[in-house]
Amino acid sequence: MSEYNFAYLDEETKRMIRRAILKALAIPGYQVPFASREMPMPYGWGTGGVQVTAACLIPEDRLKVIDQGADDTTNAVSIRQFFEKTAGVAVTEETARASLIQTRHRIPEMPLTEDQILVYQVPIPEPLRFLEPRETETRKMHALEEYGLMHVKLYEDISRHGTISTAYAYPVRVEGRYVMDPSPIPKFDNPKLSDCPAIQLFGAGREQRIYALPPYSRVVSLDFEDHPFEASKADADCALCGAGDSYLDEVIVDDAGGRIFVCSDTDHCRARRAAGHLGAEGAPYEEADA
């Protein structure tokens, strides 16, 4: 731990990231350029989230890291170990006990509180990127609030498929101004972005952007009056804890292609089983599961 500065980054770098975070909070949904540093983990593996977390961490924090909703996925484990080593912070898998949560692709099922910060890892921060590959063009579109291209794309979806065919990284409008990519969370999670008591920070390392949602920001998923946004999930209950309202992963369990559905949020599932809930395929909760 003594070989590196607290939370790895040098103080000058942290100051630069901190200034970007404050401007991001002041202009919700706008992507603030920042001089992302090379981290000891690859671009695309959470370097943006890691830099934002490093700039925010205090020794009193209790850190939770999830990937796909799970605490023990390999990349989540790797990032958690990085901060245990470089910042010496306490860690937890329990959402309720965490003061700072770094996530890739999910928002925890348990509602967040004012005492928590949620840091998202973002691969492509620009919601218009797949419609217009040029940064020079998309920057103009945001400046002019020219989001027609996005509506055209969504409308073409409807005319081809009868519905908007974006299932994750579903674009949102923040406080009636900036269109924002919520990172590749399933659209099931989109409603949790809005009116959230926690600070939400988004870090894209390779693309050198930081953006933010202050608490209680109004975040609306783009849609049409006759085709309203719908947060969807698999039409099933969790096989382990029986939850009918959490986002589910599909798991193939035998060679014949038999499948069950289980909670993507592993801590949510654990807490429900600890509270006595049991799904069709679940084993009664034991302490060793924790």
Next chain:
Amino acid sequence: MEVQLLSGGFADAPVEGARVFRAVMQAMARPGRIERLEGARPPAPMSVAAGGVALTLCGPDTPVHLAGALDCAELRGWLAFHTGAPVVGREAAVFAFGTWEALLPLSGYAIGTPDYPDRSATLVVEMDRLEAAGMRLTGPGIAGMSALSLPEVTAFRANAARFPLGLDFLFCCGDRLAGLPRTTRVEAG
């Protein structure tokens, strides 16, 4: 003076800087909320809170404007030693420090460009009094409504009307600090 110039920084910069930033971030994210900042001991007349902001956010890349009584040799020396931030006129400032009266008029500061609205100044305002009472605040970061003892209403309304361009504010009184981003709508209490 030499001694004062070299002292007054953070004893443990990485850790104290982190705590100060968390407080500043909470203040900026939740307009009306008052946070406490400890650790910095800048020369008078700069407050502990404003000193903490300087130590945590200012560096060689961030030109700073010192308005009114804050533009003194002691503070210039302290800032140069602890942050390396160059002292400039208001037009070029990324951060400006001073009392509300000394900082006025607001027209001189950078408010960003349509392409880069983040390239705008943050004003760090020294206050005689800072309470979660007075003007009524609504907007992002606020559940319903909050209140803050702001020096006036008009300037903040005009600033918010220019969104996404505009200035952002940090108000300091002793070791206490509150934030007001450009998104906040201010009304007389």
Next chain:
Amino acid sequence: MYVAVKGGERAIDNAHAWLAEERRGDRDVPELSVAQIREQMTLAVNRVMAEGSLYDPDLSALAIKQARGDLIEAVFLIRAYRTTLPRFGATQPVDTGTMRCERRISATFKDAPGGQVLGPTFDYTHRLLDFALAAEGEGPAPASEAPARAGDVPHVAGFLGREGLIQPEPPVDGVPPDLTRQSMELPASRALRLQALARGDEGFLLGLAYSTQRGYARNHAFVGELRIGAVAVEMEIPELGFTIELGEVVLTECETVNQFTGSKTEPPQFTRGYGLVFGQTERKAIAMALVDRALRWKDLGEEDRGAPAQDEEFVLMHCDNIQATGFLEHIKLPHYVDFQSELELIRKLRREAGEGREAAE
């Protein structure tokens, strides 16, 4: 009954242990030393220094050893290390006119002051496997050493410049931007472009440069000059009030002479492209010069032919192999949450399409 898989932590530990074992290979074979890599794999060391943006042959050799010879992985190790280093300041621009040239050739003149110096090049080797090297005997006898030329070696482009035949490159005042300390802003200045190219992936630049030769924004390049050698790195110390020499770095510099431009008001002039890279890295330096030249179409009043090498945003945003490899390889990470949302969507669309067909029948 179903029990969810766990154990990410143990899997990682085991993978790391296995990786270390594989890196070492057969323990009956002596271990490679960092010094051996530094001395005998010099071109690999040079590439890692160039794309890693850190001039340190020892660390570069260490990175190659640690990366099991995967040069992009070695570049990554160096990049991650260099960002943690404190910055003391900026040096004076190096003067390649004072280079102690090991190699210096010009394709545009038969001879020039300073001479054609072939140096340690593969150029005229016959690419036949040398089985004598496999025998691991004593190496070849040392090469005979020519007396080093005293004094500076003038740039070939300078001779053309004296006649006004080549477009001048006036010195630019002010501190150039630093790619490693600020985010890329487009359109980029030439200084920023050259920085990005200098640390860009050799393979990517090679392909782009080749495309310009095959007609995608062809600008007909001659190698005006290619030189490789050591130059002094100097820094002005304000406290001392004078400049001190910090040491030397070996650089490869390539200046191309390209097709001329001109107009009714301006007489025709040759144009140029520029490459400057750490170490002996001539393929990279030549490729850099060609791509630099292709990117200058706007400055030189040429038309945009829509060629990849002319597209600044395309080139600069994709030439960094550390960014590219990270993002490419991140698709190995679990994406099952997103995939699940797509699965549900596609099932729903197929269901609705099926219902639509039934209703129609």
